[in-house]
Amino acid sequence: MKNHVVLTIGRQFGSGGHEIGNQVATRLNIPLYDKNLVRMAAEKLEISEDTAKEVDETTLNKFLATYLISPAEYVTYMSQEEYMPPLSDQMFEVQSGIIKDLADRGSCVIVGRCGDYVLKDNPNCLNVFIHGDKEDRVLRVAKLYKLTERKALDRMKKIDKQRETYYARYTGGSWGELGTHQIMLNSSKLGIEKTVDVLCDIYEGMKKRT
Template sequence: MTDHKIITIGRQFGSGGHEIGNLLATRLDIPMYDNNLVRMAADKLGIREETAQAVDETTLNSFLAGYVLAPLEYSPYTNSMECAQPLGEQMYDLQSEIIHKLAERGPCVIVGRCADYVLAKNPNCIHIFICADKEDRIRRIAKRYDVSERKAADKIKKIDRERRYYYESHTGQEWGSIESRQILLNVSRLGIERTVDVLEGMYKNW
């Protein structure tokens, strides 16, 4: 087991979790993995990235998720020689395998993709969940996508529901629960920069 440190970040949509992960990785001068995990898995499966995105963590009950590809080669993480799997399961298994390999390679920040569950047995991980007050999330999404606050609220509700389904269907644990995380941080109380300050200090002093 390697002794370098890994930070996993789960997040509510609109909480600033991706921005926090990116800023933290920049300050620590370590890589951050998020959507690039989808690209890596798509490359291994030999499918278009657009197809892989269609069964990512924010696509609840996608038709493509049930599409069956040929069995993958055996790996200690996927155990996928047994039978052909639906595309959604192959994507999850491949991303999990990639997460294990990245965690073995060196320190990094991993956002989403059930990384806290995938790396639950790794003692050198800090598992974080980022949340924020609903009003702040609505304002952030309305500004980011240039939509009304009503549409922003609808988008938040939809994507949070999809992330919850993705996480809970793959892990059997409650999304955002303290049971699977060491730390929950409310960005509305701390702000983006102070949240990154807290995580940076924790990383460097751990």
């Protein structure tokens, strides 16, 4: 029986979810997979990383939603049919395959990319959603991106809507709701460091039971 544990982290924009995932991975000395999944998928699909980023966790524009490609390597990720799905769908399927492979290899932290849904049948996977109070998130986004609070709020709403749309499109579930995640943590109430402590403690407990 494999004794590794995988943590998937969904997060509201500005909640510090990526920072939390990075600190957890560093403390536990396990790999973090986030934007590097886009690069891996781009290599599989034989497209540029910039093109891949355009359809990553975002609401798709008309051009990208109808852009079709047919690289030879992609046949391992799709059924043999004449119809080629949009690039966005191909990206999701390829990233899902990569996520499953990585989770099978060893312990890791996966941020976003519907990791909780992709690994829903993995008994050693813990699905976490990081959220935060609106005021706290606005201040974090404003500071991080050097924006006014008004612009930070607008950006926060836009990114969260994109993630919600992406999640609904590929999972049929509701992003950020308890029914689709095993643990919900409020980083505004706990703070970044305490949230990291909680996740590391849960991880160690799961390791002992596997």
